[in-house]
Amino acid sequence: MIQTLDQVFVIAKHWLMGYVPSPLQPLTSAVLSIIPILIAFPLLFAITTWLERKGLGRIQNRLGPNRAGFNGLMQPIADAIKSLTKEDVVPLTADHIVHFLAPLLLVVAAFLAYSVLPVGRNMVLANLNSGVLFFFAVGSVVELAVFMAGWSSRSKYSLLGAMRAIAQMISYEVPLVLASVVVIMQAGSLSTVEIVEQQAQYTHGLPHWYIFTPWGILGFILFMIAATAESNRSPFDLPEGESEIIAGYYIEYSGFKFALFFLGEYLGMFATSGIAITLFLGGWSAPLAALTVVPSWIWFFAKLLALIFAFIWIRGTLPRLRMDQLMNFAWEFILPMALINMFVAGVWRFMAPGIVRWLVCAALVLAPCVVLAALLKRKKKLQLRTYSFAE
Amino acid sequence: MTLTFLIIAFLIVAGTAAAMGFRNPIHCVLALTVSFAGIAALYLELGAQFVGFTQIMVYVGAVAILAVFAIMMTHRPGDPETRIFSRNAFVGVFTAAAVFAVIGWAILKQPATSAATQPASVSVQQIGASLMHDYVLPLEIVGLLLTAALIGAVVIAMDRKEDNAK
Amino acid sequence: MLGEGIIKGLAETARNFFGSYVRKERLTTVQYPEQRLPQIEATRNFPFLVFDGTDPDAGLRCVSCQICEKECPPKCIFIEKSKDKKPDAVGKPQFYPTVFNIDVSVCMSCQICVEVCPFEAIKMDVQYDYPTEDRFSALLFDKHELSKSNEYYHQIHPTEAAAVDAALAAEREAAAAKAATAAAAAAAKAAAATAVTSTQSNGATPAAAKPATPGAAADTSEAQPAGGEKR
Numbered sequence A: 001m002i003q004t005l006d007q008v009f010v011i012a013k014h015w016l017m018g019y020v021p022s023p024l025q026p027l028t029s030a031v032l033s034i035i036p037i038l039i040a041f042p043l044l045f046a047i048t049t050w051l052e053r054k055g056l057g058r059i060q061n062r063l064g065p066n067r068a069g070f071n072g073l074m075q076p077i078a079d080a081i082k083s084l085t086k087e088d089v090v091p092l093t094a095d096h097i098v099h100f101l102a103p104l105l106l107v108v109a110a111f112l113a114y115s116v117l118p119v120g121r122n123m124v125l126a127n128l129n130s131g132v133l134f135f136f137a138v139g140s141v142v143e144l145a146v147f148m149a150g151w152s153s154r155s156k157y158s159l160l161g162a163m164r165a166i167a168q169m170i171s172y173e174v175p176l177v178l179a180s181v182v183v184i185m186q187a188g189s190l191s192t193v194e195i196v197e198q199q200a201q202y203t204h205g206l207p208h209w210y211i212f213t214p215w216g217i218l219g220f221i222l223f224m225i226a227a228t229a230e231s232n233r234s235p236f237d238l239p240e241g242e243s244e245i246i247a248g249y250y251i252e253y254s255g256f257k258f259a260l261f262f263l264g265e266y267l268g269m270f271a272t273s274g275i276a277i278t279l280f281l282g283g284w285s286a287p288l289a290a291l292t293v294v295p296s297w298i299w300f301f302a303k304l305l306a307l308i309f310a311f312i313w314i315r316g317t318l319p320r321l322r323m324d325q326l327m328n329f330a331w332e333f334i335l336p337m338a339l340i341n342m343f344v345a346g347v348w349r350f351m352a353p354g355i356v357r358w359l360v361c362a363a364l365v366l367a368p369c370v371v372l373a374a375l376l377k378r379k380k381k382l383q384l385r386t387y388s389f390a391e
Numbered sequence B: 001m002t003l004t005f006l007i008i009a010f011l012i013v014a015g016t017a018a019a020m021g022f023r024n025p026i027h028c029v030l031a032l033t034v035s036f037a038g039i040a041a042l043y044l045e046l047g048a049q050f051v052g053f054t055q056i057m058v059y060v061g062a063v064a065i066l067a068v069f070a071i072m073m074t075h076r077p078g079d080p081e082t083r084i085f086s087r088n089a090f091v092g093v094f095t096a097a098a099v100f101a102v103i104g105w106a107i108l109k110q111p112a113t114s115a116a117t118q119p120a121s122v123s124v125q126q127i128g129a130s131l132m133h134d135y136v137l138p139l140e141i142v143g144l145l146l147t148a149a150l151i152g153a154v155v156i157a158m159d160r161k162e163d164n165a166k
Numbered sequence C: 001m002l003g004e005g006i007i008k009g010l011a012e013t014a015r016n017f018f019g020s021y022v023r024k025e026r027l028t029t030v031q032y033p034e035q036r037l038p039q040i041e042a043t044r045n046f047p048f049l050v051f052d053g054t055d056p057d058a059g060l061r062c063v064s065c066q067i068c069e070k071e072c073p074p075k076c077i078f079i080e081k082s083k084d085k086k087p088d089a090v091g092k093p094q095f096y097p098t099v100f101n102i103d104v105s106v107c108m109s110c111q112i113c114v115e116v117c118p119f120e121a122i123k124m125d126v127q128y129d130y131p132t133e134d135r136f137s138a139l140l141f142d143k144h145e146l147s148k149s150n151e152y153y154h155q156i157h158p159t160e161a162a163a164v165d166a167a168l169a170a171e172r173e174a175a176a177a178k179a180a181t182a183a184a185a186a187a188a189k190a191a192a193a194t195a196v197t198s199t200q201s202n203g204a205t206p207a208a209a210k211p212a213t214p215g216a217a218a219d220t221s222e223a224q225p226a227g228g229e230k231r
Helices: A002-006 A008-017 A022-059 A075-085 A096-116 A131-152 A156-187 A192-199 A214-230 A256-279 A289-293 A296-317 A323-350 A355-379 B003-021 B025-045 B049-074 B089-108 B124-133 B136-157 C004-022 C067-071 C112-116 C150-156 C158-202 C206-230
Strands: C047-051 C077-081 C097-103 C122-124 C147-149
Touching: A002 A008, A008 A022, A022 A075, A022 A096, A022 A256, A022 A296, A022 C004, A075 A256, A096 A131, A096 A256, A096 B025, A131 A156, A131 A192, A131 A256, A131 B025, A131 B049, A156 A192, A156 A214, A156 A256, A156 A323, A156 B049, A192 A256, A214 A256, A214 A296, A214 A323, A214 A355, A256 A296, A296 C004, A323 A355, B003 B025, B003 B089, B025 B049, B049 B124, B124 B136, C047 C150, C067 C077, C067 C112, C112 C122, C147 C150, C150 C158
Parallel strands: C047 C147
Antiparallel strands: C047 C122, C077 C097
C-alpha cells in the first residue's frame, strides 16, 4: 500500500502507456513525463505568489491580499487574468524579434532545468550521467536571455539593469558550481539520481544527508546564497529593484511577457532549490528511517516548500545589497569559502570515519570563516565620511 | 545520415550563415549562439555528454556573453538599422567557402577508416582520471594561463591609487 | 559573531509573523470600509451650519453676515442674503441666508470660516467619505445639506460644543442683564419724569422741588453713564 502510494505516478504512467501503440511509445513516454512538470511547477508558482504576498504581509505587520476570494486565494488567478488582458507595449525603436524571444528563452531554459530533478523514487524525467552539469549548463543560458531582454528594449535603464544583472549572475555562478563540487566529490558521480540514492541510506535511523557534515552545512549555506543571487531575489535584487531602476532589464515589458519573466524567475528559484535539496538535503528521502512510510514525492515538495518559506523569510528581513557590496561579497568572501570548503571535503574523504573526522573538519570550516570575516571587516573601517573635492 | 543529424546540421549551418549575413553585430552573435547550441546537440547525439554540456556552459553561457559585452561596449549603433542583411555578405561567404575547402581537403586526404563504428562511451570519471594522470601537465599549464588572464583583467580594471591621490 | 545581525533580524521577523496571528499590535491593518480608524476630537473635514432646536430654518444661527464668504481662501462659499428678517433663537429679528452653498471639491478644510464667524454659526464636520460619480453638482452642498443640529455638534465635538454653548449662554445673559439695566434705567427715568411733573403740578415749594430736581437730575445723570457703560 505504501509502495503503491509512493509510486502512484509511475504506475499511472505505465498503465497509460499500455494503451499506446508501440511505434509511438518513446514519444508518448516523454510527453507523459513532461506534462506533470508543466502542470506542477507553474501551479507551485501560483501558490508561491500567494504565499509570498501573505507571508511578507504578516512579516510587515499587515494582511496580504484578502479580497480576491477567501483569504485572497483567488489572487493568482486575478493576476493571471490581468497579465493576459493587459496591452502589450513594445517600444518603437526596440528590436522586435529579440524582444519577443527573450522571455521565451528564459522560460524554456528554466523549464529545461527540471528534467534532471528526481522528484521522487524512480521519478526523474531524464536520468543523465552528468545531470548536475546539465543543470548548470542550462542555468547559464538564463544570462543570455537576460541580456537579450535588456538590450532589445533600447532603453538606458533596461541596458544598465541587464549589465548589472549579468555581472551579478556571472559572479555568483562560480560559487554556485564550486559549492556543488563538494557533493560530487563525495558522491563520486554527476548523476542526480545516484547522489540522492547515496543519501537515502540510514544508520541508527539518521540519514546520510550531506547537510549533516561540516562541509555540507557550509556548502549548503554558500549554495543557497549563490542561488538567491542567481535568481535575482532579495537581498540581491538590485537589477530588478523597484525603487532603484523600476524593473531593470524587463522595464519595457508589459502584460504576458512580463508575467513570463516573473514565471521564469520563480521557476529558476524552484529549480535551484530543487537542486539544493537533491545535493544537500537528500532529495526525496525522509529525515528519519521511521518516516519512510510517507511517499517520497511528498518529502521532496515539503522540503521545497520549506526552502520557499526560507526565501520569503529572508526577503522580508534583509535590506537590499548595493552593487559593489554584492560583488565584493561574491569575490572576496563566498568564492574563497567555496574553495576552502572543497579542501575540507577532500580532507573528509581521506580521513577515517568517526567523530575525529567531524571535529577536525568542523574546525577547518569555522576557522577560515571567522578569520576571513574579521579580515574583511577590518578593511572597511567605518569612519566619518571625508570629501576630497569639496573643500 | 539520420534525421536528427540532418536537423542539427541544418541548425548549425543556418546559424553560422546568419551570423555571417546579419548587419547588426548583436544579431550575429545571437545567431552564432544558435550554432553553438547545435554543436552541443551534435556532441550529445554522439554520446559525449560531458563535452556537450560543457559546450553549452562555456560557449553559450560565457563566450557568447563575452562577445555581446565586447560589442556593446565598443559598437556605436547610431540609427536603428533598417536593413537586416549586410552589404558585404559576399566577403563572408567567400571566406567561409575557402576555409571549408581547406578543411574538406584535409579530411578527404585521410585514409578511409571503417565508418559507423560505435563511439566509445567515455564517462566523466574516465575523463577526470585521464586529466589527472596522463594530462596533468597541460591541465596545470592551462590553469596557470587562466590565472594570469584573471590577474591581468583585475590589474587593468583596478583603480590606479597613485592617480587618485591628488 | 559572523552573521549575528542577520540571525537577530530573522528572529525579529519571525516574531512579527507569528505574533501577527495572536497579538493586535503586530497586525495594525484596519480593513476599510468595514472597519474605521477612531478619530480624535479635533478632526475636521468640511464645514456645516449649526441650528439650535429642532427646526433647521427657524433655529439657524447664521445671520448671513458674509464674513466667511469673504475670508474663504479658495472662495468656495456662496451666500445670498435674504431681504426680510426672521426672528432667531432668542427672538431678535435677523437676516438669514436664502442660499448657502459650499463647494466641497474646492474646500481645503482650513477652518478660517469657523475662526471668523462671530455668531458660532459654521463649524467643522468630521465626515470624510462622500464618494460620488458626479464630480460637480453632487459635491456642491446646499443649505439643507449643510444644516445640522446642535445635538449633532455636541456628538462630534463635545468639549468644543460645550464651550460654544457656555459662551453663547454667557452672551445672552449679558445681553439680558444689559436689557434689564436699560429697562430699569428707563423705568427710573420715567418715574423721575412723572415725579417732576407731579411736584410741579402740586405747587410744592421750589425749595423742596429744587432738591428734588437736582436729585432727579443726578439720578438721570447717574443712570445715563451707567447705561452707557452697560451698552
